[in-house]
Amino acid sequence: MRDPYLQVSGLTKSYGSVQALGGVSLDVEKGEFVTFLGPSGSGKTTTLMIIAGFENATSGSVRVGGRALSNTPPHARNIGIVFQNYALFPHKTALQNIMFPLDMRGVPVREAERKARAMLDLVGLSGYGDRWPKDMSGGQQQRIALARALVFEPSLLLLDEPLGALDKNLREQMQIEIKRIQKSLGVTTIFVTHDQSEAMTMSDRIAVFEKGRIDQIGTPQEVYRTPSTPFVARFIGDSNLLPGTVLDPDQGLVRTEHLGLMRLPNRLAAAAGAPVTLMLRPESIHLAGPAAGVAEDAPNRADVSVHTVVPYGDSTLLIGRAGGADLRIRLRGPEADGIGSGAALSVLWPASAIHAIPAHANPMVQP
Amino acid sequence: MKLLPKLLGVLVALFIAAPLFIVVPMSFSTAPSLEFPPPGYWLGYYAAYFTDERWTQPTINSLIIAFGTTVLTMLLVTPATFAVVRHRFVGRGLANLMLTMPMAMPHIVLAIGYYSYLGDLRLTQTHLGVIIAHTALSVPVAFLILSANLKGFDRNLERAAMSLGATPLRTFRHVTLPVLRPGFAISALFAFIQSFDETVVAIFISGRESETLPRKMFESIRMQADPVISVVSTLLFAAVALVILAPVVWKAVSRRRSRPDARGGEPVAKEPVPNPCAPTRVQLEA
Secondary structure, eight states: OOOOSEEEEEEEEEETTEEEEEEEEEEEOTTOEEEEEOOTTSSHHHHHHHHHTSSOOSEEEEEETTEEOTTSOGGGSOEEEEOTTOOOOTTSOHHHHHHHHHHHTTOOHHHHHHHHHHHHHHTTOGGGTTOOGGGSOHHHHHHHHHHHHHTTOOSEEEEESTTTTSOHHHHHHHHHHHHHHHHHHTOOEEEEESOHHHHHHHOSEEEEEETTEEEEEEOHHHHHHSOSSHHHHHHSSOOEEEEEEEEETTTTEEEETTTEEEEOSSOOSSOTTOEEEEEEOGGGOEEOOTTOOOOTTOSSEEEEEEEEEEEOSSEEEEEEEETTEEEEEEEEGGGGTTOOTTOEEEEEOOGGGEEEEETTOOTTOOO | OOHHHHHHHHHHHHHHHHHHHHHHHHHTBOOSSOOSSOSSBOSHHHHHHHHOHHHHHHHHHHHHHHHHHHHHHHHHHHHHHHHHHHOOOTTHHHHHHHHHHHHHSOHHHHHHHHHHHHHHTTOTTSHHHHHHHHHHHHHHHHHHHHHHHHHTSOHHHHHHHHHTTOOHHHHIIIIIHHHHHHHHHHHHHHHHHHHHHOOHHHHHHOOSTTOOHHHHHHHHHHHTOOTHHHHHHHHHHHHHHHHHHHHHHHHHHHHHHOOBOTTTSSBOOOOOOOOTHHHHHHHHHO
16 A cells, blocks of 8 residues: 555653653645644644654654655755744745745755745736735735745645634635635645634544543544544534433434433444443534424434524524523524423434544544 | 023023033144143144043053943843743842942942952953952943833844744844843843943053053043043044944935835835934933
């Protein structure tokens, strides 16, 4: 089998007695866009800095194209990086910034300028070559930084929270822009963010970091629908996490603490009596019609007394008590019309909406 | 009220500038000794200053010593600042303290110390001796200015340069040094001024051969109140004013020269002229 393009294996990093990374491994294919998603301090930026060569791992290795990088200094790694604060050279114009990596590689000035101007075109800033960084907006500086990191055809592009400093509209625009440029050049990209919506919209795959480890690596669909740990379920999207015990693994029956019996779409790998956490996304819960006639002790239903109504415009979030715990329900558009605080609802959800997260989930097991 | 603060500002400025209104006219005075108001005006004492070797030699000595002090100070302070600001090592706090200590010591105490120590080394009454003593006094100022600049330096700039293929040496030359250039310039300028102004240590250490301008001024006012002193004072003031005003003038001129860009139709931004005083003020307040 062919080796993956970027191979990170068993990275650990300790600062004195504090362990920042506890064994990070992942493979990235050529041309792939992988996002490191996690809260601050989860080790995503540390991993990025080790790949870039600015930090040394305590143990573990990084290979790009089959070549180990541990003894290669940052300047010889041929990795493009875009920093959150852009890090444009303030004493150089936009064009000079983009020409810098070519200059360092001994590319003749004429050719360097031609390539740099082509990059300016690509990022949509053709007329801005003579601008100074301080005279450009955040979004423009971001594009220049991106052009500078790509002009020398790096083997890897690393983006360290590049959109963090931009306002919301510009951020969405830049998400699309970065994705377009990345696709057109086919450059293998690692994108670090703590913003789950950014991760969902841009990535081929997402690696969710927690406390110096990767909890789960998968496509946005996978991490959203089948999170492998409660942390992933909570961090990505909105969720109801329901603790319970396995009743009948073959029938896929679970007794939850608060919502009674649950029927899962498939059989469970755990033994009867084993603890399990079920995840139920708020948007997969529906109102039971008045004529539904579902028995009160039937699985996959609940009676809710709403105490909070949060309108979002395109949908409405209802939070209510059910069986002694809060249940979050998201109803689309007009479905929630007329439901106010204090309303008593009968809700149900399909078995396919329930995902079982094994208790004590091994973070490294992929679904 | 907007008027009151303005009035206060004018009063303070007048108070600070007051000596100039006395010194500058006196430098054009015909009086044989320092006298105000001057009985008449001529340029005789200016001629005397530029032709009398008893004044030109100390001026040259002062320039040589200040220049030597600046070079030696920057050679010491640059690596010291990078080490103390960027690295954690045993004795870092002590190094920090030692680098700023001479600032807290009375000059007279230092002068007595240098007098006996440099005497043992047979360096009193030499240019080198004064340069060494002045360097010790210039190091704290230069270190404080440079370290404040270095602390504010975004290390991602260096990381970016390295990721873009610059070796550590080229990173320093193409990124660190140019970005920190105003900091280096201010640091060196203050080292120079510190040495050029210094009187107490110079009186103790500099001898006939290496007599500095402040020492000469001090002696001449003690002996005969020579009006040439007011000439020197006026010239020193003019020199300082020139150094401070030059960047402002430069900025104004280069702004006038900028023309709309032919390609984008936007004005061409000129290279930002760093105001050498800005970071210094911040840092001295801090």
